[in-house]
Amino acid sequence: MDRRDFIKNLAFGGVVLRCGPSLLAQAKPNPDLAMVTGESPAAITREALAALGGMKRFIAKGDKVMIKPNIGWDRTPELAATTNPEVVKTLVEISFEAGAKEVTVMDNTINQAQRCYARSGIAEAAKSAGAKVPFVNEYRLKKMALKGEWLKEWEVFTDFVEADKLINVPIAKHHSLSRLTIGMKNWLGAIGGARNQLHQKIDEAMVDLAAFFKPQLTVLDAYRILTRNGPQGGRTSDIKLQKTVVASIDPVAAETVAAGFFEIRPEELAYLGIAQKRGLGQTNLEKLTIEKRAV
Amino acid sequence: MKKERSKKYRALQSLRVVSQAAFFALFFYLLFKTHFTGQDYISRVEVFFHFDPLLAIATAIASRVLFASFILAAVTLVVTLVAGRFVCGWVCPLGSVHQFFSFVFKKAKLLKPRKEEKSAGSLAWKYYILIVVLVGSIFTVDLVGIADPLSFLYRSFVTGVIPWFARAGAAFIGLLYGLKLSSAGDATAQFFGTLSLNQTFQQGFFLSLLFLGAVLLNISKERFWCRYLCPAGALLGLFSRWNVAKVRVDMDKCIKCNLCTLHCQTQANPYPNEQWRSSECVYCYTCASICPTKAVYFPVKGTPEKIASVNLSRRRLIFTSALAVIAAPFFKITPAGKRAAAKLIRPPGALPEPKFLQKCVKCGECMKACPTNALQPALDEAGPEGIWTPVLKPRIGYCEYYCSLCTQVCPSGAIKELTIEEKVRVKIGSAWVNKDRCIPYALGRPCIVCEEHCPTSPKAIKFVMVETKLPDGTTATQKAPVIDLDLCIGCGVCENKCPVMDDPAIYCTSVGEDRSERNRLLLETIQPAGITEEPKDPYR
Numbered sequence: 128m129d130r131r132d133f134i135k136n137l138a139f140g141g142v143v144l145r146c147g148p149s150l151l152a153q154a155k156p157n158p159d160l161a162m163v164t165g166e167s168p169a170a171i172t173r174e175a176l177a178a179l180g181g182m183k184r185f186i187a188k189g190d191k192v193m194i195k196p197n198i199g200w201d202r203t204p205e206l207a208a209t210t211n212p213e214v215v216k217t218l219v220e221i222s223f224e225a226g227a228k229e230v231t232v233m234d235n236t237i238n239q240a241q242r243c244y245a246r247s248g249i250a251e252a253a254k255s256a257g258a259k260v261p262f263v264n265e266y267r268l269k270k271m272a273l274k275g276e277w278l279k280e281w282e283v284f285t286d287f288v289e290a291d292k293l294i295n296v297p298i299a300k301h302h303s304l305s306r307l308t309i310g311m312k313n314w315l316g317a318i319g320g321a322r323n324q325l326h327q328k329i330d331e332a333m334v335d336l337a338a339f340f341k342p343q344l345t346v347l348d349a350y351r352i353l354t355r356n357g358p359q360g361g362r363t364s365d366i367k368l369q370k371t372v373v374a375s376i377d378p379v380a381a382e383t384v385a386a387g388f389f390e391i392r393p394e395e396l397a398y399l400g401i402a403q404k405r406g407l408g409q410t411n412l413e414k415l416t417i418e419k420r421a422v
Numbered sequence: 423m424k425k426e427r428s429k430k431y432r433a434l435q436s437l438r439v440v441s442q443a444a445f446f447a448l449f450f451y452l453l454f455k456t457h458f459t460g461q462d463y464i465s466r467v468e469v470f471f472h473f474d475p476l477l478a479i480a481t482a483i484a485s486r487v488l489f490a491s492f493i494l495a496a497v498t499l500v501v502t503l504v505a506g507r508f509v510c511g512w513v514c515p516l517g518s519v520h521q522f523f524s525f526v527f528k529k530a531k532l533l534k535p536r537k538e539e540k541s542a543g544s545l546a547w548k549y550y551i552l553i554v555v556l557v558g559s560i561f562t563v564d565l566v567g568i569a570d571p572l573s574f575l576y577r578s579f580v581t582g583v584i585p586w587f588a589r590a591g592a593a594f595i596g597l598l599y600g601l602k603l604s605s606a607g608d609a610t611a612q613f614f615g616t617l618s619l620n621q622t623f624q625q626g627f628f629l630s631l632l633f634l635g636a637v638l639l640n641i642s643k644e645r646f647w648c649r650y651l652c653p654a655g656a657l658l659g660l661f662s663r664w665n666v667a668k669v670r671v672d673m674d675k676c677i678k679c680n681l682c683t684l685h686c687q688t689q690a691n692p693y694p695n696e697q698w699r700s701s702e703c704v705y706c707y708t709c710a711s712i713c714p715t716k717a718v719y720f721p722v723k724g725t726p727e728k729i730a731s732v733n734l735s736r737r738r739l740i741f742t743s744a745l746a747v748i749a750a751p752f753f754k755i756t757p758a759g760k761r762a763a764a765k766l767i768r769p770p771g772a773l774p775e776p777k778f779l780q781k782c783v784k785c786g787e788c789m790k791a792c793p794t795n796a797l798q799p800a801l802d803e804a805g806p807e808g809i810w811t812p813v814l815k816p817r818i819g820y821c822e823y824y825c826s827l828c829t830q831v832c833p834s835g836a837i838k839e840l841t842i843e844e845k846v847r848v849k850i851g852s853a854w855v856n857k858d859r860c861i862p863y864a865l866g867r868p869c870i871v872c873e874e875h876c877p878t879s880p881k882a883i884k885f886v887m888v889e890t891k892l893p894d895g896t897t898a899t900q901k902a903p904v905i906d907l908d909l910c911i912g913c914g915v916c917e918n919k920c921p922v923m924d925d926p927a928i929y930c931t932s933v934g935e936d937r938s939e940r941n942r943l944l945l946e947t948i949q950p951a952g953i954t955e956e957p958k959d960p961y962r
Contacts, residue, residue: 201822201823201825202824237875238822238823239458239618239793239794240615241457241458241459241615241616241618241793242793242824242825245458246824261612261615262611262612262615262616264607264608264611264612264615266595266596266599266607266611267608302874303870303873303874303901304870304874304901321921323871323920323921324921326868326869326870326871326874326921327861327868327869327921328868329868356879356880356881358874359874359875359877359879360879361877361879362879365879
């Protein structure tokens with residue numbers, strides 16, 4: 128399948144699903160992946176979760192939920208280096224609506240944490256919805272057995288391990304080494320230690336981390352995507368308005384869909400191949416039930 | 423005679439303590455507020471300095487221009503002219519520190535007030551220090567920052583006391599976790615996180631010892647610094663001779679117990695009254711409130727009169743001035759002025775080096791504000807007079823792209839205030855790749871962590887495909903970094919994040935810095951990318 132076919136399939140699939148018999152919706156099993164486009168980041172996030180069968184599918188009453196956005200850089204939301212704050216806020220809201228007892232939003236940032244938390248808009252947005260937004264705390268770092276193929280053990284922030292439910296909320300961005308940095312690379316923000324050494328085998332590291340953290344849900348922010356100068360960007364001309372949120376139980380599939388936004392085929396991304404081989408998910412979207420909507 | 427202490431002066435004494443506590447709290451509050459608190463711009467946290475006439479005068483002499491904010495120092499001078507050294511006794515936060523520890527040492531019986539007046543001659547030291555500082559300023563030798571009380575206090579807190587506090591806090595958090603009180607540990611850790619305290623400083627240990635030494639001197643004499651060392655106090659002393667609030671001893675009531683003089687905080691000698699030193703009195707009202715017979719009082723008199731003051735020998739004055747004149751050129755025997763130092767990366771907005779040294783008061787405000795702990799007190803990087811001026815050390819921290827806090831908090835204009843839009847265009851140095859150590863070049867493995875962190879758009883670090891011969895004879899091809907010096911601003915994040923920890927394979931030096939006309943590199947270089955402009959774009 129070449130790129131053109133892939134995109135065609137995506138588009139075709141979208142049309143089929145959109146015009147599909149909505150009467151059967153009740154009886155239908157929940158989809159593996161939902162993709163919603165629209166003008167409002169909050170509305171498409173809410174709709175994506177509804178399309179996936181509702182947050183109650185993932186969160187039980189009394190759960191402690193950890194939401195892991197990308198807050199890595201000292202950048203404002205319009206530069207698309209960090210997850211859209213509206214997306215994060217909406218997820219916090221829906222988590223509480225689904226019965227979560229406690230929702231935490233955190234990330235081990237690259238630039239100064241105070242600046243990243245504030246200027247990304249995420250701290251304020253998540254707090255306004257009732258989430259806790261703590262800074263990472265080195266005392267909660269623990270060397271853990273990752274049992275990865277490359278990373279045998281690494282220092283992990285226990286907050287991400289101890290939560291009942293883990294939701295990965297990355298943003299889709301260009302990256303010079305791994306080509307794209309989306310959900311799997313987002314886990315570098317859940318660990319400590321000498322993260323800069325992971326670049327030497329970045330694809331293996333990403334997959335090992337994704338296999339270790341195994342989120343219940345991936346909600347991919349592709350409202351604005353960063354098409355060059357990643358992963359920080361810096362000019363609004365570096366971004367493209369995609370106005371899409373992808374929610375999926377399959378992190379590999381979510382990443383595959385996002386690659387399409389950059390006109391990159393999944394087989395061009397080494398880490399996706401490794402991830403599929405490891406059984407983390409599916410790059411062949413035809414094997415999944417996908418729900419597409421527009422708001 | 424009925425023994426009764428004056429209620430009025432006891433109340434005034436309490437009021438003075440309240441005032442000292444309030445101003446110290448204000449100092450502390452402003453200092454702790456000197457960091458990123460969620461806004462790009464912070465209000466005038468450095469305002470204390472602007473009321474310091476010594477800094478105003480010395481930097482004005484050295485740089486031949488008065489920095490406008492220092493106009494507030496006139497308030498201090500007028501208050502002192504009219505009412506004496508109230509500021510020393512009631513306001514100065516360093517004075518409060520010394521007075522507090524004098525009080526503690528007295529209670530601990532470490533400091534015992536003695537009757538002898540032998541040390542009166544030593545009161546003159548501070549005047550000689552003042553002369554050395556001012557003569558130094560005339561010859562543009564920046565000495566005021568070393569001796570000024572506010573500079574000393576801020577520098578000591580920024581590089582010593584606050585890092586100590588942060589590290590003690592970390593130890594405390596560790597203890598909480600050790601005791602399985604993890605929720606208390608979490609809360610404390612988050613509290614410290616919001617304070618964003620810088621806790622790594624070169625010379626931090628030494629600068630802390632200096633402060634500790636200054637505090638311990640109070641065991642020898644009450645308010646030792648204020649009595650013998652403080653050049654700002656000396657300056658105010660010169661202005662206070664004609665003030666209207668003079669101490670008087672009512673000889674009808676006086677029982678000659680000498681308590682007032684014994685407990686005088688600054689050896690101003692209220693008794694015998696004709697030997698009272700107007701220039702030394704800081705109006706702490708200890709004498710008037712300790713007097714058992716209400717004999718000591720402070721009447722307001724409108725007419726100036728001749729008052730005994732510290733005996734400054736003319737011979738010594740001339741000697742000190744001559745000494746300072748002779749010493750000044752010694753500070754210039756340094757290659758610092760001859761050739762730019764590679765490792766002397768100044769904060770963005772710093773004036774050209776000679777001007778910078780004339781204005782910098784070594785207070786450490788910029789080092790407190792820096793979000794990454796990058797700004798460090800210089801040791802020998804900037805020559806002898808540049809000691810404790812801020813220098814950016816990329817291995818400790820880097821210049822955060824969208825931050826201009828250091829430029830906003832500089833009290834003396836040594837760092838020009840910049841908006842964020844202006845700041846991102848300022849080039850403070852240039853990055854260089856050491857290909858012998860760079861992972862893709864030398865080891866043939868992928869890395870380009872530097873490129874990922876480069877904050878400009880387009881990035882100043884690009885990559886080329888490089889072939890590397892491996893030890894087994896095969897060849898590896900990897901993306902390796904190259905620097906586009908037209909775009910590099912020298913922020914140092916590449917050096918800071920380079921995984922080659924001990925001696926980074928990419929590093930920044932000062933060459934190419936905007937502020938210098940001599941330390942330039944590319945004459946035809948374009949402006950750094952900035953925020954609004956869309957420069958030439960290699961991706962199109």
